[in-house]
Amino acid sequence: MSDATEDIPEVDYVEGSGIPIRGNDIDTDQIIPARFMKVVTFDGLGEFAFFDLRFDDEDNEKDHPFNEERFQDSNVMVVNNNFGCGSSREHAPQALMRWGIDAIIGEGFAEIFAGNCLALGIPTVTADHETINALQQWVDDNPDGKIEVDVRAETVTYGDNEINVSVDRAQREALVEGNWDTTALMKANQNAIEETASELPYLDQTRSDIEADD
Amino acid sequence: MSSGTLYDKVWDQHKVTTLPNGQDQLFVGLHLIHEVTSPQAFGMLKERGLEVARPDLTHATVDHIVPTANQDRPYSDDAAETMMAELEENVRDAGIQFSDPTTGDQGIVHVIGPEQGITQPGKTIVCGDSHTSTHGAFGALAFGIGTSQIRDVLATQTIAMEKQKVRKIEVTGELDEGVEAKDIILEIIRRLGTEGGVGYVYEYAGETIENLDMEGRMSICNMSIEGGARAGYVNPDETTYEWLEQTDYFQEHPEKFEELKPYWESIRSDDDAEYDDVVEIDASELDPVVTWGTTPGQGIGIDDPIPEPEDLADDKVDTARRAQDHMRVEPGETMEGYDIDVAFLGSCTNARLPDLRRAARIVKGRQVADDVRAFVVPGSQRVQRAAEEEGLKDIFEEAGFEWRNAGCSMCLGMNEDQLEGDEACASSSNRNFVGRQGSKDGRTVLMNPRMVAAAAITGEVSDVRDLKEVTLA
Numbered sequence: 001m002s003d004a005t006e007d008i009p010e011v012d013y014v015e016g017s018g019i020p021i022r023g024n025d026i027d028t029d030q031i032i033p034a035r036f037m038k039v040v041t042f043d044g045l046g047e048f049a050f051f052d053l054r055f056d057d058e059d060n061e062k063d064h065p066f067n068e069e070r071f072q073d074s075n076v077m078v079v080n081n082n083f084g085c086g087s088s089r090e091h092a093p094q095a096l097m098r099w100g101i102d103a104i105i106g107e108g109f110a111e112i113f114a115g116n117c118l119a120l121g122i123p124t125v126t127a128d129h130e131t132i133n134a135l136q137q138w139v140d141d142n143p144d145g146k147i148e149v150d151v152r153a154e155t156v157t158y159g160d161n162e163i164n165v166s167v168d169r170a171q172r173e174a175l176v177e178g179n180w181d182t183t184a185l186m187k188a189n190q191n192a193i194e195e196t197a198s199e200l201p202y203l204d205q206t207r208s209d210i211e212a213d214d
Numbered sequence: 215m216s217s218g219t220l221y222d223k224v225w226d227q228h229k230v231t232t233l234p235n236g237q238d239q240l241f242v243g244l245h246l247i248h249e250v251t252s253p254q255a256f257g258m259l260k261e262r263g264l265e266v267a268r269p270d271l272t273h274a275t276v277d278h279i280v281p282t283a284n285q286d287r288p289y290s291d292d293a294a295e296t297m298m299a300e301l302e303e304n305v306r307d308a309g310i311q312f313s314d315p316t317t318g319d320q321g322i323v324h325v326i327g328p329e330q331g332i333t334q335p336g337k338t339i340v341c342g343d344s345h346t347s348t349h350g351a352f353g354a355l356a357f358g359i360g361t362s363q364i365r366d367v368l369a370t371q372t373i374a375m376e377k378q379k380v381r382k383i384e385v386t387g388e389l390d391e392g393v394e395a396k397d398i399i400l401e402i403i404r405r406l407g408t409e410g411g412v413g414y415v416y417e418y419a420g421e422t423i424e425n426l427d428m429e430g431r432m433s434i435c436n437m438s439i440e441g442g443a444r445a446g447y448v449n450p451d452e453t454t455y456e457w458l459e460q461t462d463y464f465q466e467h468p469e470k471f472e473e474l475k476p477y478w479e480s481i482r483s484d485d486d487a488e489y490d491d492v493v494e495i496d497a498s499e500l501d502p503v504v505t506w507g508t509t510p511g512q513g514i515g516i517d518d519p520i521p522e523p524e525d526l527a528d529d530k531v532d533t534a535r536r537a538q539d540h541m542r543v544e545p546g547e548t549m550e551g552y553d554i555d556v557a558f559l560g561s562c563t564n565a566r567l568p569d570l571r572r573a574a575r576i577v578k579g580r581q582v583a584d585d586v587r588a589f590v591v592p593g594s595q596r597v598q599r600a601a602e603e604e605g606l607k608d609i610f611e612e613a614g615f616e617w618r619n620a621g622c623s624m625c626l627g628m629n630e631d632q633l634e635g636d637e638a639c640a641s642s643s644n645r646n647f648v649g650r651q652g653s654k655d656g657r658t659v660l661m662n663p664r665m666v667a668a669a670a671i672t673g674e675v676s677d678v679r680d681l682k683e684v685t686l687a
Contacts, residue, residue, distance in 0.1 A: 029648070
């Protein structure tokens with residue numbers, strides 16, 4: 001394997017305190033409004049996470065967990081169903097990560113959002129509605145309480161509770177083995193890539209061209 | 215597990231290998247890029263000292279931030295100018311073809327790919343935009359990706375993916391007057407839910423889909439993601455081939471058309487293909503659909519009452535309450551008569567030539583209601599030129615619409631075209647999320663283009679079937 005993958009950390013375990021974000025269908029326009037995407041880097045996006053839910057027109061703070069003093073050091077977000085639906089913008093998990101989120105526990109995630117989280121090494125683990133509700137309530141009651149997300153074992157531990165959660169198989173493998181950064185991993189398969197490309201009827205370079213090059 | 219579907223065949227054709235984490239590595243036949251989601255990916259590439267692997271299979275356009283009124287450079291919005299300049303530099307350095315506004319080929323990425331013939335059946339197509347599913351209308355396997363994945367594709371021309379399940383959505387029945395492809399997809403999302411497609415790819419089939427033109431099929435595939443499905447497709451057929459034959463690529467390479475046709479035929483789902491799920495929809499029952507809430511799944515027929523939140527599934531109750539509060543609508547009422555301030559005819563869902571033609575038939579000889587801001591944003595410069603040549607621009611302008619240049623515009627409010635305050639907008643776009651059109655108090659009602667035209671004329675959400683259509687010369 002090439003050098004580039006060696007500094008990719010394994011993310012088999014995350015611990016910290018929780019922050020509850022309630023509601024189904026929280027879309028990426030709410031996580032990071034489009035006007036904050038007029039940038040050419042992801043730097044500084046953290047302060048704009050959930051911006052329109054956190055501030056009114058005069059920039060006064062509204063009631064939102066991201067504004068609450070007791071959650072300022074939290075890093076494990078607990079959400080409901082279809083979280084991250086809508087646009088493919090990686091700006092959404094980038095903003096959450098830069099605000100301080102390291103793992104998300106929820107009822108369900110939109111697919112592109114979960115994929116974007118994986119690309120950043122953020123686990124997105126799921127449990128049923130009742131389990132999530134109970135966890136959100138516990139976090140509200142215990143803002144400094146420790147939550148442990150064990151990606152390998154597919155469990156979440158908090159207080160005296162240990163709950164089973166689901167982690168998508170490929171996501172678990174990638175995070176646990178530390179191969180969630182796929183660029184170098186895929187680049188290493190150059191011969192196989194060219195072989196596949198040579199079989200595609202719509203590419204101008206035909207198999208015989210490649211053989212002629214050999 | 216599915217077998218014998220277009221999805222299975224195109225997947226197998228493009229599979230490079232299985233990665234250690236169990237994902238498949240897929241070759242990407244076409245990578246479309248734009249100014250919003252690509253600059254960070256180019257940055258990551260530079261950090262690692264990597265080059266763009268296949269600039270010849272990469273195509274760029276500018277659409278999200280491009281102003282639609284005054285396009286003189288530098289753009290009046292500094293941030294937009296910076297993004298445009300960054301894209302120009304990136305494509306120049308990498309040798310990527312760029313349909314910029316000076317070429318006459320610029321437009322929304324999901325409009326220009328099909329126009330130029332680079333969107334083809336049996337290709338894998340990716341773009342850092344969730345509406346990439348649009349290209350599935352041609353029988354391509356097309357899906358949206360995030361910026362880290364754009365980096366992967368730029369560096370390797372491949373992507374790591376898990377194979378999904380396939381749900382066949384069989385649509386039958388003749389569409390009523392005033393009902394279009396847009397209404398079919400809004401109904402599908404209402405019925406299956408905004409998260410119903412998570413883990414699935416949608417195959418749209420049945421006589422109603424087969425009878426749609428390519429633009430209609432694109433409108434349907436476009437909104438697959440609003441139903442949670444990352445990709446959606448229609449099997450290629452004669453309608454597809456007729457479109458392809460007229461495109462630049464096949465005009466320039468007519469021999470390719472005959473050469474590729476057997477491949478296109480071969481990837482069609484087999485008659486005995488197996489699906490993970492099949493859903494049937496009778497489209498003859500549909501009325502024009504409008505949304506009453508803040509997710510694309512919150513739609514109803516124009517004559518139907520807005521639902522009581524308590525009557526919906528348990529997990530939809532809170533979302534519905536919040537949505538009705540935001541939209542200021544009451545259960546039991548219909549959406550007909552809901553006052554609008556803005557009419558937006560545009561977006562990658564509904565800004566192609568037939569969309570504008572149908573809307574023009576409603577608008578011709580009428581006037582936009584007082585106090586309504588109405589504007590048309592063609593999906594591409596080509597659509598714009600064609601519409602101007604056949605007189606559509608004049609029809610819209612005489613009625614009081616503004617006629618703009620191509621771009622994403624008010625679909626997501628990243629340029630100057632935004633809702634203000636709590637304005638309500640009749641919109642031919644794809645998302646009615648809170649804040650989507652540039653104002654967090656703005657209210658979006660999704661509908662088909664003719665319904666937008668009708669709303670612009672009456673100043674309220676209206677049943678287009680009550681307005682007589684005019685035959686265009």
